[in-house]
Amino acid sequence: MIKGLLFDYGGTIDTNGLHWGGVLWSHYQRYGIPVDQPAFARAYAFGERSLAINPLVKPTHSFYEVLLLKIEQQFQYLTDNGFKPDSGAIETIAFDCSEFARQTVAQAKPVLAALANQYPLVMVSNFYGNLNTVLDDFGIRSCFQTVIESAVVGIRKPDPGIYRLGLAALQLPAENAVVIGDSYTKDIQPALTIGCRTIWLNGAGWEDTPRNSESISVVDAEITDFARLPEVLARLDGKAAQPVAH
Template structure:
C-alpha cells in the first residue's frame, strides 16, 4: 500500500505535464518572435545548461525571475536585436498566466492528498525552490524538499529519489513518485524501488512509455487524475 508521495515540481505541478520548452515556444509564437523551432530548442538547451552550471539564479528569486533570466539567455543565444528585448516581459507574462492558473488547480488535488499522505518534493532546481513554492502558496504541502542544487545530485541519478525516500521514512515500495519525465522521474524512481505515476502529456522527444522492461505503474493525462491512480495502485496491491 502507498504510504507516502514524492513529487517532481517543474513540468508536473506548475504546467500539468506540459514540457516547459513547449510552454515557452508557444509564448514565443504568440508574441511574434521570429525564429525556428530548431533554433529555439538550441537556445532553450543553452539557457538550461547555463543556469545549471552558473550561479545566476539566487535563493530569493521567485518563478517570474527565473523565467525572465531563462528567456534573456535564450534571446542572447538567438542573437536577437535589442528592439526585441521588450518582448521578454510579454513572454514572461504569458507563461506566468498559465502557471498561476495551473498551480491553482493543482492545489485542489494537493489539498485532498495532504490529508492522506506525507509528501516530499524532489526537484532539479536552482537553489531557490523554497522561494518559488512560498510565492505560489505551495510550501506547506511538503514535509521536506530535495533540491538538486542543494544536495548536489541531479535527476536522472536515482540517488536523488533515494534521498526523498529516506526523508519520508517509509520503504521505497510504500512510496509513489509522480513526475512528467519518464527518463528523469519514472526510471530512477523504479530503480530505487518506488511505485510510479507518469503524468504523460507532451514531453520533448525524450519520454517513452516503455524503456526496456520498465514501465510506469500508472499513467495519467491530468494532475486531477492522481487520486484515482493511487486508488488503482493500492487496489492492485491488495
C-alpha cells in the same frame, strides 16, 4: 501499501504535464519571435545549462524572475547565433508564462491538499536554489514535509540518488513510496531503478519518450491530467478515493 508520495515539480505541478520547452515555444510563436523550432530548442538547452552552471538565480527569486533570467539567456544565445529577437518581448513572455504557472498550480493545489491529508508528501526537483520561495509564492509549500532540490543537495535527475534522499526524508522503503512525474527519463526510470512505484503524467512532451509496450508496462499508472491523481492512487492502494475540495 502506499505510505508516502514523491513529487516532481516543473512540468508536473506547474504545467499539468506540459514540458516548459513547449510552453515557452508556444509563447515565442504567439509574440512572433523570428526563430525556428530547432534553433529555439538549442537556445532553450543553452539557457538551462547557464542557469544550472552559473549562480544567476538567488534563493529569494520568484518564478517570474527565474523566467526573466532564462529567457534573457535564450535571447542572448539566439542573438549570438545570427537571430534577431526583440528584447522587448522578454518581460511579456516571462509574465505570461509565470501567470500560466500560477493558474495551473492553483488548479493543482486542492489535489495536493487532499493528498497531504492522506500521505506525507516530499518534493524532489531539479531546480535553481529558490524552489521554497516559488512554492511559498504559489501557496503550496505547506503541502510538502520536505523539499529536495538539485541545486541545494548537489544531485540532479536522472541520478536516482536524489530520489533516495526523498525516501530518506519519508523514512520509507521504496516499495511503500510512489513517484509522480512528467519525465519518463528523469522521473520514472530513476524511480524504477530504486524500486519505487510510479505514476507518469504523460502530457505533451518535448523530449524523446519511449512508447513501446514494455516501457509502459513497468509504470504503475499513466495519466494525462494531474486532477486524476487521487483516483489513481486510491486504485493502486486498494482504497476508495477521497473527495477533493475545490
